[in-house]
Amino acid sequence: MHVMGGGDVGGAKTQIMNTVTGLARRNEVMLISFRAGPFADEARERGIDVRVIERHNPFRAARAMRDLVDQFRPDIIHCHGGRANLMGAMVRRMRRVPVLTTVHSDYKLDYLGNPFKQHTFGAANAVALRFLDFYQPVADRMARTLIERGFDPERIVKIYNGMDFHRPEGEFDRAQYLKENYGAEIEDGDVLCGIAARLTAVKDIATTVRAFAAALQDAPQLRLFIAGEGEDEEMLKKLCAQLNVTNRVTFCGWVSPVEPFFRAMDINLLSSVSETFPYSILEGVCAGCATICSDVGGMPELIDTGENGYIFPVGDYKKLSEYMVRLANDAELRQTFAQALYEKASHNFSKDKLCERQEANYRHLLARFHRPKNERESIVICGAYGRGNAGDDAILEAIVQEMRALAPERTICVMSRRPQETRLTYRTGAVYTFNIFSILRRFRRAALYINGGGTLMQDVTSTRSIWYYCYTLRAAKKRGCKVMMYGCGIGPINRAGNRKMAAKTIQGSVDRITLRDENSRQELARMGVTRPDIRVSADPTIILDAAPYEVVSLAMEQSGIDPSGRYIGFGLRNWKGLDAALPAIAAAADYAYEKHGLTPVFVPIEFPSDLTPAERVGALLHCPWYAVRTRQPIEVTIGILARMKTVVGIRLHSLMFSAGQGVPVVGMSYDIKVDSFLKYIGSSTCLQLREVRVDELCGLIDKCLSGALDEEVRRNAKLLREREHENVRGAAILLGIENEKEEAAE
Structure with a gap:
């Protein structure tokens, strides 16, 4: 209904x-x-x-x-x-x-x-x-x-507008249409811009008028047609008079049908303050218009700036004017943009796609609504989340992505230091990590408690953290959850009391463990842990893909980095031993620039703390260098590392992200987990941070760039992705999904 x-x-x-x-x-x-x-x-x-x-x-x-x-x-x-x-x-x-x-x-x-x-x-x-x-x-x-x-x-479930993208056929005389309907005389060579919207404050047509007036200075062939009615009409007409553009602007009133209006236009404009997924843009796309719109709603999901259209900041009439001039003076670019956007929109935002998505949403919501109230249905995820570390955030994104694909009807709750940020970023439920009473309530409704990934079971950073994670494992099991340690690392656990407590907890409270390296399995064996089902898999972040090429290029440009350049990446962090290693790292970066033509790029994993060692190395360099100075989404960080010819990393996830994309890496190990990962993928390009010497580091960079490791790197990237599937399989077994699939197959 x-x-x-x-x-x-x-x-x-x-x-x-x-x-x-x-x-x-x-x-x-x-x-x-x-x-x-x-x-x-x-x-x-x-x-x-x-x-x-x-x-x-x-x-x-x-x-x-x-x-x-x-x-x-x-x-x-x-x-x-x-x-x-x-x-x-x-x-x-x-x-x-x-x-x-x-x-x-x-x-x-x-x-x-x-x-x-x-x-x-x-x-x-x-x-x-x-x-x-x-x-x-x-x-x-x-x-x-x-x-x-x-x-x-x-x-909340998303939907995108959709429409019938059949292109209108037959001859169309736009000059006649505009003259008969709106009394507008156009000349050969005129480039027509159209905007179809209610003339109200939220549509911000005034920004379009100001941009148009500025654009006329460099593109006098432009004409503007405004289709719509509303309370701002008189104000907009006065603004046109003030800017001396009245003779180039036509107010069309309410236009119905809108199809011929857009067929008459060359450029479709939108300058709204707020939208969701406006049909006026799709209608212009269908009619063959090039598109410029404000950065609102789902427009970035439709338009790839510089590839099939332009998006400008809300209210920025100067940027809108710049884009109008660019399209007005380049007919070939208008045609290229219009065709590229039509192909994307007609494939992803058709009327049939709309109905398919709507029915899928109904099925999902009905399953959620009619789930028995006493049924354990949720998945609770715990880890070092909400602290600004891109590696930990990537782990969470990967686990959430995998759980949604595995069991889309189940709700997810994340234990996070910044629950509001987690809700916004991952679209899950979230509770504060140390709100124990709220967490215990969640356990009572949860089917599965996931501890991980990362190396949570260690006491190098703090004894309190291992106590806390062991407590949550016991509490979840006591309240009836299936318990899984997911794609994690183990150790080092140095204190005897902590080792005994961790072993007893894991042995008695955990149903399944997947480990991201073989060393962690050996550590569990030394601790005497035998009861849970233990499998070696891979870090969950291996499944994450890089952001689209154009998105990564734009992020690099915003950091002043030419996307077409040749680079060597560095993923540094502050740690004991870094001070002594700084001169060798800087010398190796200069060497890569002089011998291989690679400009150093510092890519922070934990923002902004990783910028400090980057600045310290940068101060010692004699060659140009760059740093990514703004927090980037995980997929963009992965995409930037994927552009490097090789990556030299202290940060474990700078090495993991790069290896997962098939980029050869050089590790400077500060912790057993770095050694374990590089050993796990069969890499020989690893130095201990406290023992870094410039000649060895330069030799490993040469080895990575020689091409001798290319086949090994590609093989390892594929192997890691295959092994990572063991994480999902473990969760499926605990949720009973694997058994359901086997029964269905039989």
Whole structure:
């Protein structure tokens, strides 16, 4: 059952219509509208069962909707917009049916510029949203906004707008169309920019007008056509007059149908302050326009700047103007962008894709909603998370990714030092690492407790940490969880009391252990641990892929690094022995530059602390060098390391990320875990940090760059990925999923 206000216009109207008509092919669909009019009439003409409830009293309207729910008996109620959300929240209290709402726009900005509606209709919608079961934002950025406002990430599923991407056929005389419909005379050589949007504050058309006025200085052939109506119309006309561009700007009013409007344009513009996944962009793509839009909603997921269009910062009319000039003066670039974006959009954002995703979301949410209340269903993950270390964060990302693929209906809760940041980044539940009472409550509902990865069982950094991790293992087992240590390392555990406690805990409380190196297995054997099922696998981060090429290139450019250059990477950290090794590291970096033409690039794994040793080495260098000075997503960090010809690392994960991408590495070991990893992959390019000498380091760099190790490095990268699967298999066995698959096969 889809529920809507009935006065929906623009992208929301298109998305609802595409969804209900697409779903109706394979499902029973009822559409409830709280207003008679064109939308309800059009849906009825398309064969949809439409029921109109025209009640001004919300309680009467809710009762009427409840009666239809009893009659239709929907599996799920799907709301669109403020009034529908309010009615859905009221009916939800009367009937046990899951209620989902699609968040088409930022509900706090829906009535921007109209304080009365903002504090009445907007406030009612904001309250109603809190009483619904699930939320479906039309872009990843909107999902992030909801999480920041306290919505549960486990109750949020994304959807992307979709449309029919059949290109219009036949001849089209745009000059005639524009003259007959809008009285606009265009000349040969004119480049036409169009924007189709409500003329309201949230659409920020003023930025488009200012950018257009500036662009005319370098591209006088530009024309601007504004399609839409709204309260800002008079203000925008006055702005055009002030900027002396009135004769080059045409206000078209409300345009319907919009297809010929976009067929007439060369460039499609969007300058909104807030959007989710605007249909006006997709409609322009379908018509063959080149695209420039503000950095809002899901636009970065559609447009790859510089590859198939341009994205500019919200409100930055100078950057918008620059892009308009660039496209106005290059017809070939306009065509290239338009074709590339059409190919991407038609493949990933079609109407059929929309319906496939919507049905998949329904299945997922229904499974979640109807799961028995007393069933253990969640997965709790513990590790050194939320501390700003890219290696630990990568471990968490890999485990979450694997658990979602393995058991998508199960919820995930992470024990984190920064739970809010974890919720935003990984879209999981999260509790503060040391909120014991909350953690114990989570254990009572959890099917599986994952401890790892990383080297948590060690007492080099602190005795308190090993005590804590052992306590969580015992507490999870005592409360009925299956317990797994996941892709982890063991040791060193130096104190006799700690070794005895850890051995007793692991022996009695852990069901399965997967280890990232053979040394860890030997350490467990020395501790007398025999009972859990122990397998050697690989670090979970091996499964992570680099970010797309263009994204990595942009990140490098922002750090002043030419993406097409030749580089040697360094992954350093502060540790005992580094002071003595600094001159040798700097000399080796200079050597790589002089002999091999490789410029040093310092890539921090723990930000910003790893920049300090980078600066110290940089101060000793005689050659140019770069450092990545801003915190990057894990996939971007991996992508940057993948661009290096070789990587010299103290940080374990700088070596793991690089080896996983097939880049030869030189390790400077400060800890047994570095030796263990390099030994595990069969690498001979390792020095002890306290014994680093420049001649040996330069010799290992030569060896990595000679090509002699290339085959070995590729083989090791493949081997690590194959071995890592043992982690997932172990979790599947503990959750009973592996047994279910075997039974199904039989």
